[in-house]
Amino acid sequence: MKLGIHAYAWCSQWTNDTLDLIDRVADLGLDFIEIPLMCLDTFDAAAIKARLEATGLAAVTSTVLLADTDITSDDPAVRAAGQAYLQDCVRATAAIGGTSFSGVIYSRHPGILAQRPTAMHWSRAADGLRPAARLAGELGVLVGIEPVNRYETYLVNTCAQARQLMALIDEPAMRIHLDTYHMNIEEKSFHDATLLAGDDLIHYHICENDRGIPGTGQVDWDGIFRALAAINYQGNAALESFVDNTDNMNTWVWRQLAPDGDTLLREGVAFIRAKQKEYGLS
Template sequence: MKLGIHAYAWCSQWSNGTLDLIDRVKRLGLDFIEIPLMTLDTFDAAAVKKRLADAELDAVTSTVLLRGTDITSPDPAIRAKGIEYLKDCARATAEIGKTNLSGVVYSEHVKNANARPTEDEWNWAAEGLREAAVYARELGVQIGLEPVNRYESNLINTCEQALRLKAMIGEPNIKIHLDTYHMNIEEKSFYEATKAAGADLIHYHICENDRGIPGTGLVDWDAIFRALAELNYAGYAALESFVDVTDNMNTWVWRQLAPSGDVLVAEGVRFIRGKMAEYGLG
């Protein structure tokens, strides 16, 4: 299993001014950095690719759809804009020489919904992602669907729902991305949800139930690592905690989750490395 960290542990927006985070992650002895693509206008693919190569560090990318790029919108112009955005993200991922893009890529993040999703919304999500997946496959990029909790999406809250959408899309490069923070709210079992993802699991967000230091809260880490060990999981797993609020997506960081970002990272990495060793995933 490859252990990394989301850049949002230290910054609220990616730009050339945050390229030094690549070196910082390397010094921490981690395997990769997760780079947000929320603001593509500040994403310099050539600079990122060079810095990753110089540091000999791996990377994945992630994003969420917002109101103007919601591929489940009843407005066909917004759906088209969302599909183009997903293609742009796939291209940005390929341009840094990487293969994994994931996140809330199936509908608007924190959608103002007051009803369960309609069949039209399911179908629009599948159609949009199918077009994006075909484009991404030509670039060698796979797209992970990340279920999030009921307060952030009315479409995909569980692994089972993500697998349903994957089946509807029908493209081989559509995969699954799980997140323990959301699983703690929505799943009946960390173990069963992880096992259900199976060989389609390409990314795992390692978060405590309050997004604080892993191992200090309510998440059943033994159930998670038992499932990952049984899957012989060799994919990506990133600590995901946020240090601040940001105007490009909701993070809801209203209080200090740890004494500092560095303490959160150091203690979180120590805990997760211990679990990896315990379950033979080192």
């Protein structure tokens, strides 16, 4: 299993001014950095690729759909914009040598409805993602559906629902991305949900139930690592905890969850590395 960290641990938007984070993550001995694609206008693929190659670090990417890129929207123009954006994200990922792109890529985030989603919403999500998945297959990129909690999306809250959407899309590049923070709210069992993802699991967000230091809360880490060992998981797992203050309060972190980001990273990495060793995934 490869261990990395999301750039949101330090920054609220990726630009060339944050390229030094690649060096910082490499110096920490981690395997990869997760780069957000929320603003492709400030995503300099050539500069990122050069810095990654200089440090030997790998990278994955992720994003969420917003109101103007919601592929489940009633507005055909918005759906078309979302399709184009997802394909641009796949191209951006391939351009830096990344092989994994994932996130809340199936509906607006955060999003609510006046009623439960219908077959129409599922069909729109599948139709919106299918061209990106097809392009990803051509470019050697895997695309991960990330289930998130009911307060952030109305569509995909569980691993079982991610599988449902995968089946509708029916493209070989589609995969699953799990997140322990959201699983803590929506899944009956961390262990069973991880097993259900199985060989289709390509990315795992490692978070405590309050997004604080892994190992200090209620997440069933032993259940998770038993399942990861059972499927012999060799994919990526990224710490996604937000402690240091940024101007991106869409992380919804309203209080200090650790003394500082360096403490969270140091103690969180030590905890996860110990679990990797304990379960033979190091």
